[in-house]
Amino acid sequence: MRAESGKSLLVKASQESEAAVETRKIIHIDMDAFYASVEQRDNPELRGKPVAVGGNKERGVVAAASYEARKYGVHSAMPSVRAAKLCPQIIFVRPRFNVYREVSHQIRSIFFKYTDLVEPLSLDEAYIDVTHVKKGPPSATLIAKAIKEEIKNVTSLTASAGISYNKFLAKTASDMDKPDGLYVILPEEAKEFIEKLPIKKFHGIGTATAEKMIKAGIFRGSDLKARSLEDLTQRFGKTGKYYFNISRGIDLRAVTPDRERKSVSAENTFDHDLMSLTDVIDKLTPIQKEVYRRYEKTGGFGRTVTVKIKYGDFKQITKSHSSDEPITNYEAFSESINKMIDESILKPEGIRLLGVGISNFVRKQSDPVARQLTLEF
Numbered sequence: 321m322r323a324e325s326g327k328s329l330l331v332k333a334s335q336e337s338e339a340a341v342e343t344r345k346i347i348h349i350d351m352d353a354f355y356a357s358v359e360q361r362d363n364p365e366l367r368g369k370p371v372a373v374g375g376n377k378e379r380g381v382v383a384a385a386s387y388e389a390r391k392y393g394v395h396s397a398m399p400s401v402r403a404a405k406l407c408p409q410i411i412f413v414r415p416r417f418n419v420y421r422e423v424s425h426q427i428r429s430i431f432f433k434y435t436d437l438v439e440p441l442s443l444d445e446a447y448i449d450v451t452h453v454k455k456g457p458p459s460a461t462l463i464a465k466a467i468k469e470e471i472k473n474v475t476s477l478t479a480s481a482g483i484s485y486n487k488f489l490a491k492t493a494s495d496m497d498k499p500d501g502l503y504v505i506l507p508e509e510a511k512e513f514i515e516k517l518p519i520k521k522f523h524g525i526g527t528a529t530a531e532k533m534i535k536a537g538i539f540r541g542s543d544l545k546a547r548s549l550e551d552l553t554q555r556f557g558k559t560g561k562y563y564f565n566i567s568r569g570i571d572l573r574a575v576t577p578d579r580e581r582k583s584v585s586a587e588n589t590f591d592h593d594l595m596s597l598t599d600v601i602d603k604l605t606p607i608q609k610e611v612y613r614r615y616e617k618t619g620g621f622g623r624t625v626t627v628k629i630k631y632g633d634f635k636q637i638t639k640s641h642s643s644d645e646p647i648t649n650y651e652a653f654s655e656s657i658n659k660m661i662d663e664s665i666l667k668p669e670g671i672r673l674l675g676v677g678i679s680n681f682v683r684k685q686s687d688p689v690a691r692q693l694t695l696e697f
């Protein structure tokens with residue numbers, strides 16, 4: 321009897337918390353063609369022209385493409401060679417991360433005027449929970465409008481905003497009306513919106529998965545919703561549950577400020593393939609210094625160091641080294657890398673890319689998880 325009433329109380333509590341979740345108001349802000357727009361802002365000669373920020377024409381990858389370049393089919397993560405083929409007049413510009421970081425800081429200060437519930441996803445993207453705000457109009461849409469206006473005033477750049485009651489829908493919405501967009505999905509509209517949405521447009525479903533889904537006859541939200549949880553987990557593993565939920569408009573993830581980092585990494589593609597160990601060590605040094613600089617900023621403690629090597633024939637290997645103790649100084653980090661770098665990594669094709677990463681983060685040194693590490697036998 322007592323057990324039963326306890327159980328029904330639990331059910332009631334979880335129903336209540338779900339109701340609270342339904343009334344969340346979340347904005348997803350995404351700057352338009354961010355790096356490229358900053359370059360066009362700062363260099364009038366680039367305005368109205370197809371611009372690719374990233375590696376040079378011979379090697380490297382496009383990090384961001386201006387809208388003019390996108391008309392030719394150029395997009396981020398595309399090899400620069402391919403971009404130049406699609407759009408011969410494209411202008412390649414070297415990225416200036418210090419400037420992008422500065423703009424990123426400016427836009428984040430604008431978000432914090434409204435709430436502290438800001439979760440940055442990258443330099444130019446963030447979720448903002450505006451269910452309760454410090455100031456501003458009594459509507460999430462009006463707040464999004466005000467944020468966009470202030471971004472425009474402060475940075476001379478445009479952003480797109482998506483507004484809805486959960487992260488999945490807010491993020492999907494910000495992509496619907498780019499550039500300079502404002503798109504709202506109201507709770508009562510969500511069902512129909514998702515049912516009609518082409519599978520490629522679902523946030524969280526990448527190109528490869530979308531293709532897999534299309535092959536399986538899942539073309540839009542309604543097709544996804546028609547699949548059972550068993551079917552989706554069988555096909556897509558753990559993520560199947562996420563797909564099952566989002567097809568029903570359910571995404572209970574909260575906006576979490578200062579989300580804990582899981583890894584730090586950096587990589588570089590070279591103008592000429594590296595053929596000798598001296599060259600490799602030479603080129604690796606600035607990358608590992610950069611990674612360590614970023615690692616220090618996170619304030620986290622990682623235990624695994626990874627080295628990524630891509631050869632001239634685009635074949636890629638990764639090596640990793642884990643230590644029992646988290647990395648707390650540059651020497652230990654460097655030593656880990658040295659253990660993985662010797663003549664055996666060289667190949668006649670040469671090395672075109674090197675990357676380094678630190679992962680396997682434990683919380684804080686004073687934290688039980690980290691302490692456990694030193695206590696373990």
Ligand SMILES: [Mg+2]
Pocket residue numbers: 350351352353354444445
């Ligand atoms: Mg963006």
